[in-house]
Amino acid sequence: MGIAIQTWQLSKTYHGRPALSAMDLTVPSDMVFGYLGPNGAGKTTTIRLLAGLLRPSGGRAEIGGHDVVREREQAQRRIGYLPGDFAGYPRMTAAAYLDYLGHLRGGPDHGTIRALADRLDLDLTVRIGAMSHGTRQKVGIVQAFMHTPALLVLDEPTAGLDPLIQREFLGLVREARDRGQTVFLSSHNLYEVEAVADMVGILVRGRLAVVEEVGKLKAQAVRRIDLTFAGVPPDAVLREVAAVQQLTVTGHTAHLVVEGHTAELLRVAAPYGVEQIVTHEPDLEDVFLSYYDAQG
Numbered sequence: 156m157g158i159a160i161q162t163w164q165l166s167k168t169y170h171g172r173p174a175l176s177a178m179d180l181t182v183p184s185d186m187v188f189g190y191l192g193p194n195g196a197g198k199t200t201t202i203r204l205l206a207g208l209l210r211p212s213g214g215r216a217e218i219g220g221h222d223v224v225r226e227r228e229q230a231q232r233r234i235g236y237l238p239g240d241f242a243g244y245p246r247m248t249a250a251a252y253l254d255y256l257g258h259l260r261g262g263p264d265h266g267t268i269r270a271l272a273d274r275l276d277l278d279l280t281v282r283i284g285a286m287s288h289g290t291r292q293k294v295g296i297v298q299a300f301m302h303t304p305a306l307l308v309l310d311e312p313t314a315g316l317d318p319l320i321q322r323e324f325l326g327l328v329r330e331a332r333d334r335g336q337t338v339f340l341s342s343h344n345l346y347e348v349e350a351v352a353d354m355v356g357i358l359v360r361g362r363l364a365v366v367e368e369v370g371k372l373k374a375q376a377v378r379r380i381d382l383t384f385a386g387v388p389p390d391a392v393l394r395e396v397a398a399v400q401q402l403t404v405t406g407h408t409a410h411l412v413v414e415g416h417t418a419e420l421l422r423v424a425a426p427y428g429v430e431q432i433v434t435h436e437p438d439l440e441d442v443f444l445s446y447y448d449a450q451g
């Protein structure tokens with residue numbers, strides 16, 4: 156497996172105030188990497204550094220082995236970039252704009268442009284200046300994907316898209332990954348990150364708090380489990396299980412908050428006649444909030 160993005164102590168300071176602090180990050184290729192963080196954490200700054208649009212104040216970054224400053228053109232050629240504030244050229248129709256960009260990139264692939272526009276329900280004949288924010292965002296997505304770049308760098312790509320189009324977009328991201336492209340996307344939206352990302356990085360106040368596989372983050376997560384017994388729940392016995400953080404009992408049901416693996420809990424509970432097990436899947440929100448709080 157290759158490396159799509161690597162940074163060494165990558166830093167950016169605005170007027171003496173750090174926006175990104177000494178970030179060491181490796182993103183392997185062929186994956187979807189979700190880049191998460193609260194407002195002002197430094198996500199856009201990172202993305203603009205990777206896209207070669209800002210100069211680092213310290214450290215460096217490579218895209219596919221090319222330094223984003225010294226070999227900016229080679230690095231940029233590998234990227235499909237969607238800025239957070241995509242505007243395009245207001246006086247052009249989407250078709251003319253995408254055709255123009257295609258020529259700059261070695262010739263437009265009209266078949267791919269049409270297919271992407273159809274998927275996103277985008278009318279290419281409309282002037283970009285006459286489009287709503289969400290429709291303009293679709294043009295931004297098409298221009299990022301249309302030349303099948305090795306790396307897609309997408310800043311809040313689903314902002315302004317309605318739910319159906321968001322779902323279609325997530326399909327495009329998965330298909331890109333399955334074709335061997337790498338996708339780096341920033342987001343506030345935990346649902347979309349959970350749905351597509353293989354790995355996530357959580358940025359808090361310009362510092363990378365954690366980089367982890369989504370599956371592993373979920374395994375660490377606190378989850379709620381309700382065990383219903385034939386008789387009175389054996390609460391004293393259940394409390395002894397290391398993973399059990401909280402326990403309340405209503406009637407024949409023990410409501411548990413469990414951290415980590417549940418196998419031991421189920422083994423201990425089984426002899427007491429468990430009639431029903433309801434597990435509430437952990438969502439990543441709890442995990443993220445715990446990182447945000449820890450850094451706060």
Ligand SMILES: Nc1ncnc2c1ncn2[C@@H]1O[C@H](COP(=O)(O)OP(=O)(O)OP(=O)(O)O)[C@@H](O)[C@H]1O
Nearest residue numbers: 169170173174192193194195196197198199200201
């Ligand atoms: N051009 C600039 N000049 C001065 N400060 C800036 C500039 N751009 C960003 N900042 C500051 O740097 C910090 C990081 O901003 P950045 O836009 O990278 O965060 P973000 O995680 O993308 O946030 P959001 O999700 O709100 O877009 C913020 O404190 C922001 O105010």
